[in-house]
Amino acid sequence: MIFSNWVKNIDVYALTWRLPVIVWQVLFFLAPLVFMIAMSFFLVKNYRMVEAFEFVNWIKVFSKGYFWSSYGLSLGLAALATIFATCIAFPASYCLAFKLSETARRWAIFFLIIPFFTSYLVRTFSWYVLLAESGVINNIISYVGIEPIKMLNTMFATMIGYLTLTLPLVIILQTLSMASIDKNLIEASHNLGAGRFRAIFSVIIPSARIGLIIGALFCFILSFGDFVSPYYLGGSNPPTLPILIIDTTKSGQQWPRAAVIATVMMVTLMLVALSAIKIAYKKR
Amino acid sequence: MVNDKSIVWLLRVYLLLVFVFIFLPIITSVVFSFNSDRFPSLPLGHFTWHWYDKVYNDPDTWDAIKTSIIVALSASTLATIIGFCTAYTDFRYNFRFKNAYLALALLPPTIPLIILALAMLAWFSKIGLSGQIWALIIAHTVLGAPFAMAIIRLRLQQMDKDLESAAWNLGASEWATMRHVIIPFALPSIISALCLTMAVSFDEFAIAWFVSGLNKSVPVVILEILQGNVDPQINAIGSFVFAITMTLVVIAQLFLFTKKPTNN
Numbered sequence: 001m002i003f004s005n006w007v008k009n010i011d012v013y014a015l016t017w018r019l020p021v022i023v024w025q026v027l028f029f030l031a032p033l034v035f036m037i038a039m040s041f042f043l044v045k046n047y048r049m050v051e052a053f054e055f056v057n058w059i060k061v062f063s064k065g066y067f068w069s070s071y072g073l074s075l076g077l078a079a080l081a082t083i084f085a086t087c088i089a090f091p092a093s094y095c096l097a098f099k100l101s102e103t104a105r106r107w108a109i110f111f112l113i114i115p116f117f118t119s120y121l122v123r124t125f126s127w128y129v130l131l132a133e134s135g136v137i138n139n140i141i142s143y144v145g146i147e148p149i150k151m152l153n154t155m156f157a158t159m160i161g162y163l164t165l166t167l168p169l170v171i172i173l174q175t176l177s178m179a180s181i182d183k184n185l186i187e188a189s190h191n192l193g194a195g196r197f198r199a200i201f202s203v204i205i206p207s208a209r210i211g212l213i214i215g216a217l218f219c220f221i222l223s224f225g226d227f228v229s230p231y232y233l234g235g236s237n238p239p240t241l242p243i244l245i246i247d248t249t250k251s252g253q254q255w256p257r258a259a260v261i262a263t264v265m266m267v268t269l270m271l272v273a274l275s276a277i278k279i280a281y282k283k284r
Numbered sequence: 285m286v287n288d289k290s291i292v293w294l295l296r297v298y299l300l301l302v303f304v305f306i307f308l309p310i311i312t313s314v315v316f317s318f319n320s321d322r323f324p325s326l327p328l329g330h331f332t333w334h335w336y337d338k339v340y341n342d343p344d345t346w347d348a349i350k351t352s353i354i355v356a357l358s359a360s361t362l363a364t365i366i367g368f369c370t371a372y373t374d375f376r377y378n379f380r381f382k383n384a385y386l387a388l389a390l391l392p393p394t395i396p397l398i399i400l401a402l403a404m405l406a407w408f409s410k411i412g413l414s415g416q417i418w419a420l421i422i423a424h425t426v427l428g429a430p431f432a433m434a435i436i437r438l439r440l441q442q443m444d445k446d447l448e449s450a451a452w453n454l455g456a457s458e459w460a461t462m463r464h465v466i467i468p469f470a471l472p473s474i475i476s477a478l479c480l481t482m483a484v485s486f487d488e489f490a491i492a493w494f495v496s497g498l499n500k501s502v503p504v505v506i507l508e509i510l511q512g513n514v515d516p517q518i519n520a521i522g523s524f525v526f527a528i529t530m531t532l533v534v535i536a537q538l539f540l541f542t543k544k545p546t547n548n
Binding site: 013014016017018019020021022024025026028029030031032033035036039088089091092094095096099100108110111112113114115117118119120121122123124125126127128129130132134135136139140163164167168171196221222224225226227232242245246249255258259262265266269273 | 291292295296298299302303305306307308309310312313316323324325326365366369370372373376377385388389391392394395396397398399400402403404405406407408410422423425426429433458459483487489490494503506507510514518519521522525526529530532533537
């Protein structure tokens, strides 16, 4: 009786639209992540993974000095990239939001979307060619009589790679949040005697805070998880956490240990994201 | 303000420099794809189709292109269907745990690809899909669905909610309303979503590298060439992929920005 009532109350139409994403994401997004965390407790015997619940991998990874130096390096590089991207993007976004016509802004944003659809690998290769010892940039400056500068395999090159990846997104997010500020607010601050910089710091930055922080957060997430720039441009010496994951997975057959590193990365990013969102939406 | 004009010009020059930084690697890649030198440098060598020829005559590239196209077509279709269902649910219904529902749907882009790659590699080998082309299709569907959902949701936002109830009042069933009112209205965004998720799939390399096994897609081939020596072939493949994805993006934008009855 109850069961047939329950069946009758099912809204087939609503469920048809609601269920696909739940089923798909649980099976192919949540399950892999949960399984990966479980895998960090598995054992490897004779090159085969054995399901278990042991802390061996955690202890092994945490007792390695190079893990901690990689962790510190990854955090530092991602933080640095976030600061650079935010500061470099801000004047550009400010110009896009306030000093260009509506049409010019639309075109600029269209152009900023293009990089997302060009292979990041190919762009990295281009930077490799540009920055190499006998590469294009050193070639140009040698005409002026400057000695070649070692740029490849340095943190500078890694940073260039990170910025290539993140800058367009950061500018888009900053521009959209600044363009939606009520222009009267800025006008009012000028009428009250605030100069350009005063207006930026006391009106524009606080009003665009959410967009600025979300942009910075995405920059952090992308740089923290990127292995291409630190590997091909930075020379992978010392490696960052994503490079450690690849090395451990691809050559060592040590999937459980790679899972430990990935879990640490995920928890770190979750903490960073939660604090960023808390700051962004905090009541003033 | 006194210096207003000069400051505005300074800002515009700065903006231009930022754009140069962003586009320099893309332009470099296209230019050097036609350059004869083995190691790309200045001054430029002579114009050549050599690298394109080399790519064209390499059967591995064709296999990779075939894989990429199959994966992109399948994944974009699946992602757009899932994205549409989710967008419509969000548009029409309110229910308990809706925030959790939306979080589940929109979360994938916030997880670094390298982590998803490891997780999916492990999961697919557990359920016996590892190394199959299905693994790649499934992974790219997970990545594309949130984008499809966002695009279609934006379009549904412009639809008058009363349109649906009007159709019901005129006697149409929910299913008929879906077919004759909602899907036609959302069609431009559905096509945009198809193109954009296809482009996402065509470019993704981290997960593809981990889960694809022998079914290498184009970006995986690029990654493997990159691990060897400096090889201008990358520029040729890159420019080719760029041409395809840009076509898709431009089509997507055309469908997004036309067909608006009122001007914004």
